[in-house]
Amino acid sequence: MSEELFKNVISHAKEYGFVFPSSEIYDGLAAVYDYGQNGVELKNNIREYWWKSMVQLHDNIVGLDASIFMAPKVWKASGHVDGFSDPMIDNKDSKKRYRADVLIEDYQEKYRVKNLKEINKAKKRFGDDFDEAQFIATNPNIKRNNQKIEDIDARLKEGLESGELQKVKELIDELGIACPVSGSKNWTEVRQFNLMYSTQMSATDGESQIYLRPETAQGIFVNYLNVQKTGRMKLPFGIAQTGKAFRNEIVARQFIMRMKEFEQMEMQFFVQPGTEMKWYEYWKEHRLKWHKNLGTNPEKYRYHDHVKLAHYANAAVDIEYDFPFGFKEVEGIHSRTDFDLQQHEEFSGKKQRYFDNETNENIIPYVVETSIGLDRMFLVLMSNSLQEEDLGEGKTRTVLKLPAALAPFQCAILPVVKKDGLPELAHEIFKDLKLDFNCYYEEKDSIGKRYRRQDAIGTPICITVDHESLEDSEVTIRFRDSMEQRRVKIEELSSIISKEVSMKALLKGLV
């Protein structure tokens, strides 16, 4: 069922102008995608929701737009040149390459699914009297499964952190993990692969190798004092940025989930040393609230603490979403300590210190980061919103129930027929509403077909102009989710749409 949903999401995204394979006429480019006319609107709206919630709603967070190319030493200092790699393993029969830790995590997921089934069975059996926490703590099957998950976690962590990758290979062998393609257990050793792309930049004294940034965060670190001084920022304060990042993902899979070129929305929050765990907890909670505020089923989200901490972090958690292919990371919240700023101070030879007026001390702040993939968030919304609804009498409709404020178009204006002065009135309405909303104008095909097309791209409101509209200055508005229709005055349209679909209405849930 889930696999089917995922296939539907991919084909719907293509058919309705959301996502196309890159360079498709040349047979595409692996793990690279283009956003179509509706996809780009949805993507812009997700970015706007993130930006406004982080920058506009916080008086101590400001924005930045740093370049993709950076001095190569940045990546030496940040540890990416030496440490930004994934443990990979190849299956000798299928010739497919996998991330060794992901193979093991997928294996653990089977135990989590078993536990969920036990819990759901018990919920049904005990009804209102069911105490989930007690059940989890006492049920022998669940306890056994959790112990297995913990044991595997511990061994994976040991192998990854010590760098003794043969231990990870031993774990794969012992667990009997088979290649999902060939079904064979004929594996190579586990090896590290660096994920950064490099290119050449011409300089007067020859060519030098530079990198395409694998995260946007470093642009924030190297500008933190510029922003702090010119913006007169005081700790704690944040710098937010959205932009492209590039990673040579050898195992690219699952559509826009893991791409070689993708977009991140990151915020670095600079704090007094010693207060970082308080802020880590704050951002962990605040970011989950941002996700749930979109009206997604809360049970589809969970936290997942990192087993292997990145080279810069002292605490890290993922916010995971239950995609059609299982729970996977959408966002990471990392306590990055003062690692990056210390490193930049050392490698650049320039002091990266913040002068604290109150204590008269120069300090290197600690940093808590929130980092979300825009494309993954796009996939969350597409998979959560795409529904096939049974309308009775053998009829169905495909509807994309996107959060109204994020839909590519907030309303569609549809004259019932293409004559008798209806297009003229509809155009007048369009001319007025387009100043506030992204509006779709369409006069071709039957009204039923046009409603279906708007449902499929997620337009929350359709406005139908008919012959009576010429007499009484009223139109019919139809709501995507309930399919309810009602007559309203043309002059009321703007305020009705605002209430239903505005970004302001969405942001209010966060303040």
Ligand code: GAP
């Ligand atoms: N600055 C921290 C950082 O980059 P990360 O966990 O490697 O942390 C952050 O990446 C987010 O970026 C992830 O949670 C994910 O949503 C997104 N992301 C990472 N790699 C990606 C890829 N290859 N394709 C799409 N999104 C990706």
